[in-house]
Each structure stands twice: as C-alpha cells, then as structure tokens.
Amino acid sequence: MTAPTTEIEDEPADWASVRGGVGDRIFYGLALGAGCVILAALAGVFVFLAIKGASGFSKPSEVYGPHAESFLGYVFPLLVGTFTASIIALIIAVPMAFGIALVISHYAPRWIATPVAYVIDLLAAVPSVVYGLWGAFFLAKQLVPMHVWLHDTFGSWPVLGALFGEPNPAGRSVLTAGIVLAIMILPIITAITREVFSRTPRLHEEAALALGATRWEMIRMTVFPYAKSGMVSAVMLGLGRALGETMAVTMVLSVGFDLSWNIIATSSPTSIAANIALKYKERSADMLNVLVATGLVLFLVTFLVNFVARWIIGRSERRMAR
Amino acid sequence: MTMLQESPDRVHISLIQPRLPQFAALIIAGIAAALGLLLLVLGTGLVPAVLIGALVFLVALPLWSFFIEGRRGATDRLMTSLIWTTFFIALVPLVSLLWRVIAKGAGRIDGTFLSYSFFKTQIDQPVGIYHAIIGTLLVTLGAAVISVPIGVMAAIYLVEYGKKNKLAKAITFLVDVMTGIPSIVAGLFAFALFTLIFGPAYVSGFGGSVALSLLMIPIVVRATEEMLRLVPDDLREAAYALGTPKWKTIVKIVVPTSLGGILTGITLATSRVIGETAPLLLIAGATDRTNMNLFDGAMTTLPVLIYGQNLRGDEAAEAIAWGAAFVLILIVMVLNLVARIVGKIFAPKKN
Numbered sequence: 001m002t003a004p005t006t007e008i009e010d011e012p013a014d015w016a017s018v019r020g021g022v023g024d025r026i027f028y029g030l031a032l033g034a035g036c037v038i039l040a041a042l043a044g045v046f047v048f049l050a051i052k053g054a055s056g057f058s059k060p061s062e063v064y065g066p067h068a069e070s071f072l073g074y075v076f077p078l079l080v081g082t083f084t085a086s087i088i089a090l091i092i093a094v095p096m097a098f099g100i101a102l103v104i105s106h107y108a109p110r111w112i113a114t115p116v117a118y119v120i121d122l123l124a125a126v127p128s129v130v131y132g133l134w135g136a137f138f139l140a141k142q143l144v145p146m147h148v149w150l151h152d153t154f155g156s157w158p159v160l161g162a163l164f165g166e167p168n169p170a171g172r173s174v175l176t177a178g179i180v181l182a183i184m185i186l187p188i189i190t191a192i193t194r195e196v197f198s199r200t201p202r203l204h205e206e207a208a209l210a211l212g213a214t215r216w217e218m219i220r221m222t223v224f225p226y227a228k229s230g231m232v233s234a235v236m237l238g239l240g241r242a243l244g245e246t247m248a249v250t251m252v253l254s255v256g257f258d259l260s261w262n263i264i265a266t267s268s269p270t271s272i273a274a275n276i277a278l279k280y281k282e283r284s285a286d287m288l289n290v291l292v293a294t295g296l297v298l299f300l301v302t303f304l305v306n307f308v309a310r311w312i313i314g315r316s317e318r319r320m321a322r
Numbered sequence: 323m324t325m326l327q328e329s330p331d332r333v334h335i336s337l338i339q340p341r342l343p344q345f346a347a348l349i350i351a352g353i354a355a356a357l358g359l360l361l362l363v364l365g366t367g368l369v370p371a372v373l374i375g376a377l378v379f380l381v382a383l384p385l386w387s388f389f390i391e392g393r394r395g396a397t398d399r400l401m402t403s404l405i406w407t408t409f410f411i412a413l414v415p416l417v418s419l420l421w422r423v424i425a426k427g428a429g430r431i432d433g434t435f436l437s438y439s440f441f442k443t444q445i446d447q448p449v450g451i452y453h454a455i456i457g458t459l460l461v462t463l464g465a466a467v468i469s470v471p472i473g474v475m476a477a478i479y480l481v482e483y484g485k486k487n488k489l490a491k492a493i494t495f496l497v498d499v500m501t502g503i504p505s506i507v508a509g510l511f512a513f514a515l516f517t518l519i520f521g522p523a524y525v526s527g528f529g530g531s532v533a534l535s536l537l538m539i540p541i542v543v544r545a546t547e548e549m550l551r552l553v554p555d556d557l558r559e560a561a562y563a564l565g566t567p568k569w570k571t572i573v574k575i576v577v578p579t580s581l582g583g584i585l586t587g588i589t590l591a592t593s594r595v596i597g598e599t600a601p602l603l604l605i606a607g608a609t610d611r612t613n614m615n616l617f618d619g620a621m622t623t624l625p626v627l628i629y630g631q632n633l634r635g636d637e638a639a640e641a642i643a644w645g646a647a648f649v650l651i652l653i654v655m656v657l658n659l660v661a662r663i664v665g666k667i668f669a670p671k672k673n
Contacts, residue, residue, distance in 0.1 A: 010445055023567055023569050023570070024567050024568050024569045026569075027568075027569030027572070028483060028568075028569070030475055031475045031476070031478045031479035031482070031483055032479055032483070033475070034471070034472045034474075034476040034478075034479060035475075035476045035479040035480065035484075035489065035490070035493045036497065037472050037476070038472070038476050038493055038497060038500070038539060038540075038543070038651060039492070039493060039541070041500075041536060042496050042499075042500055044511065044515070045503070045507065045508070045511040045536070047509060048511055048518065049507070049510060049513065049514055050514050052510075052513075052514035052517070052518065053514075082667030095408065096408045096411060096412055098408075099404065099405040099406075099408025100408050100412055101408070101411050102405050103405055103408070103409045107402065107405055107406065116409060117593070119412075119413065119416065120412065121597070122416060122658075123412070123415075123416055125593060125594075125655070125658055126416075126419065126597075126651065126653050126654070127596070127597020127598070127625055127647075127649075127651070127654060128505075128597065128598070128599060128600075128625075129599040129625040129628045129629055129650075130419070130423065130597070130628070130647045130650065130651060131419070132599075132629070133628055133632055133643055133644070133647055134418075134419045134422055134423070136632060137632075137640065138418070138422050139415075139418075142448065146399060148645075163657075183412075183415045186412060192333065214394055214395060214397070214398035215398055215402065216397055216398040216402070217394065217397075219401075219648060237502065240502040241502065243504065244502070244503070244504020244505065244506065244507065245504070246504070246505060246506045246599070246600035247599045247625075247629065250629075251629070251632055252400040253518070273504055273506040273600065274547060276506055276510070276600075276604075277506065277600055277603055277604075280603065280604055285522065288522075291510075292510055292513075292514060295506065295507055295510040298504060298506070298507060299503070299504070301505045302502055302503070302504055302507070303499060303502075303503075304628065305502070306498075306499045306502035307499055307645075309502075310495060310498045310499055314495070315521040
C-alpha cells in the first residue's frame, strides 16, 4: 500500500503528466478492450454458428436420416423432447425450490439456514456428468417400480392415461431424465428466489403478523406479492438451464423417434443438446452442419428465455429503486 | 418447528384462540416415526415406510390443529410441514449421489489408478486415469488463463470507468444473458471457430479451453464486479488526493482491497467449468495417451472419460467411471473449500 507514495516521491515534477498519462490511457484501453471482447464473443457465437450451420437448414432430404425429410421435420421432435424434459423438471423443481428458499429465508433459524444454503450450493457443485452417471446406473433402476406403478394405476385413466403408457423396462424414460434435470436446476432457482424472498421489507411482514396473520398468511400476503417477478424470472432461468443441459439427458434417456404423450415410454425423442452429443461422432460434413444448425436453434431459444428472465429482473429492480 | 410464543401455563381467556401444546409437532412426529418403523419391521421396505410415515405426519398434525385451532391454524401447520418436507426431499438425491460415488469410487483409487493412462505398452499393463487428470488440469488452466484477465478487466471497466454509460449497461446485461448459454453451444462455437480456421479434422485441448472460457468469463465478471463495488469510495478518493493516477489507484488500492472476493469468485468459476463435459466432447476429443500439448491433438478430460466409460457399459468400465467421478468430485469439493478459505483469509477487515 505504500508503493504509490514512493512512486510519487520519486518523480514529483511529473504529477500533471502522470494523472492523465500514458499508463492511464493504456489501462483504460485494456479495460475497455476486455469489455468489448465479451460483446464480440457473444456476437461471435451467433456468427460462427450461423456460418457453419447455415447450410444445415436446407440439405437434401436424405441427410436428415430415416425419420425426417426436412430440417423442420428433424428439429421438431428434438424441440418437443427438449421441452418435455425441461417442463417435467420445472414441475418438480419449482415448488421444491420455493419451499427450500422459504426455509432459508423465513422458517429456519440462522444457524440452520446457513448450512441448508450450503447444502443446496453443493448440489450445484456436482458436475453434470456425475449426475448423468448416477441417473443412468442408479436412479433409473430405482425408478422402475414407480414406472410400473404409474402405468398400472393411471394407465387406464382418460387423460392421465396418455401420459403413462407402456413403461420403459429399464426406467430410462423422459420422466427419469426430467427428475435428474430437476435436481440440477434446483440450486439456481433456490438461490434467486431466496434472494428476493429475503428482500421483503421487514415492516410489511411485521404489519401482517401484528394484524394476526399466521406465518403462512404473512408469507402469502407480503412475501409472495413482493417477490412475484423475481420468482417468475427464477423459473425462466431454471428453464433456460434445463433446456441447454446435455449430459443428464444424453446418459439417462433411451432415444427414439416416437412422438407421443407417453412420458415413461421406451423410446422418446431426445433433446437438441443430447442429440448433438450423441451424433457429433459421425463427423460427416453434412450431418455436422445440420447439428450446428440445431445448436443455433437451441442457442436462440435459450437466449430468448434468458433475455426475458433478465428483463423481468431488471424491470422489477428499477421499480424497486424508485 | 413450531413457533408458539405462548407459554403453556398462561391462563386462557376466551379472547385468545386455543392453540396446540408447544410439543404437538414432536408428538405427531414421534407417532409417525413409530408407525414407519412398525411398517419397516413388518417388511414393507424402506421407501413405502418412510413415505407413509411422512404422509401420516402431514395429515395428522393439520387435522389435530383443525379441530383445536381452526382452519387458518391448520393451513399454517400444513404449509410449514410441506415447506420443511421440500428440504428433506432435496437431501435425498444429494446424499444418495455422494454415497454412491464414494461407495463405488473410493475403492478404485490407488497409486496405479492415478499414475497410469489407458495406453498400454504391454498386454497386461494396468489402466488408470492419469491422462484424464492431466487433460482436465491443462484444459481448465487454459480456460482460467483466458478468462481471468478478460473477466477481471471487464469488471474493472464496468465499475471504475463505465459508471452506468450505455456500453457498460449493454455489457452487464449481456454478461447476465451469457451465464445462461448452454454448454454444448459453447462447444459448438469453439468447434465452428476452429474448424473454419484449421480445417474440419481439428481437435485440441486449447479449443476446449476457449469453449470453457466462454462459460467462465461471465461468472468471473459477476464475482469481480460485486467485490469491486464493495470497495468504499473514500479509499479511491484518498488515493486521488495523494495524486495517484487512476490506474495505479485501481491496481494498488482497489483490487488488493477486494482480492479475497475476486480469488473466491475465480476459484468457484473454475470449479464450475472443471466438470463440463459437452463442449470438450465436441472440440477436445478423447485419446488413450497422455497428451501434454494443449495446442495439438486430442486431449481426454475426466468428464469425457466418465462419459466414454458410461457408453461402453461393461463392468470394468463402470468401475473406472465411478473412480473417475470420485476424483472429479474430490477436485471440485477441494476447489470449493479453497474458495471459502481464501475468502475468509482475504476478507476485508471490519471495524
């Protein structure tokens, strides 16, 4: 910390030139350059994917394989697969994440809340490939009885029956992939909702309690309205994460091309990301272009989802700042 | 679990609603646990026993409360139990996963496993994951070397120079959006970039580093930015008052003050990308040999090795996969621990 003083003592005559001097301009240039590199990188992702993938949108129909004739026909089942797994993950993860966030922010005393938050962060630290390994070798087998039970119980019901058709004998269904995805997106949703829950004004909460509200009524009347936009954007960010997650789906799901409502089926369409990971080895130039094109579609979809989520957060922050 | 403010010995007058005794939740929990244990002894298996026990608790407590405290009290108790339940459900996969990795993986670890690669020079040579450990370390190091200067400098621009101008706002927003880029898209980007420049058959560890840095930069920027904003303006003004140029103020005053937080952020970002699989699958490839050259030839990393063994699917491959997963989790956990310790050591002193 003493260094600046000695520097100045060394060359007292140069103060004026040092202040607006070369060092400052170089450093400013470096900082600005780093900022621009980030912009360029993001633009670069789009540009390079577009260059490499542009021809993938309109290849001769035999390139798209036995199950599709055009790019649209190729990418549509993959999009369906991507969204099915992600939505299952959201349905499981969102209530859980809100619950855990409430435990941390409002229910647990501080000495419990801190380790609880740490445990949830640990979930985020586990590499995705390890989740895949666990899902494929352990969880899938454990869930076989549940698959059978779901099919036996709900299989003949009018609407639910469509969801629970013939079960996968190894448990490697979209449902299992969705459960693994749910565990993976739980930490991010929890982290954001926890943050907005704890920002509820203390006075609102105390006013509700003073009027005789129970703790749940207090949360429903003060915390949820205040945190609404934060909760929505947390769900969107979780969705973005789930859409792009590769390994869990690649390793857990047994892949097929049957478009159906059956979420415990033997062969369901895989997700875009998983499809890329499975097919990249073919390395035929045409197929690679198609894969990059599907990657571009995935990029745009997740970009849109994240964009909307961040926009909601930004808007609510501006509103609160006022 | 219950937060009853009333002591049981207080005399109830009619104005105060009747409430359950303070230990009501404990009683019901005890009954539910006993019932679960009974079912377990009767041989229903662990999962149904736990499920039924939990269900009994979730139904019985609100029901009791409903008859004593009324509808609102019952709702409150039901929601309290449900909210706590979510936490315990979330523990199940974490514990199961860690237990699985330790039980299956720890036994596979020995000197041979850590010091041999897959490449055999003799037919009966043992195999190990040395090549993947080296690959992981090199690729991640490469990613850190790219992302740390860019990330930290960009954060400095945002905090020290940007001051909410349009460019800074755009960068902040796009960094946020960038945190959501799917890892496979980062891999495709590196793949498209390098194959366009070096021809279609290009694979190298460096390509993997570029892909990973795309995922790492936003985390570094966010962490650094947050830390720099915590530095009080008094410090900067004191330095300016001594005639220190702005860049020297930043390098010698602002950054050292927030160094702990920045290092923590960098370590956490590293631990986040070290387990990435998908981008490396595309651009870094896989090999059986130990490759020390980041810029030439395929380079196996631990996650890719785990994925490859999972594809093979036989008994020996599965054992190697669990062993490698154990090593990988160990590295990630150690990095997380280091991040916490560094954060504690360099934490700015509070008055």
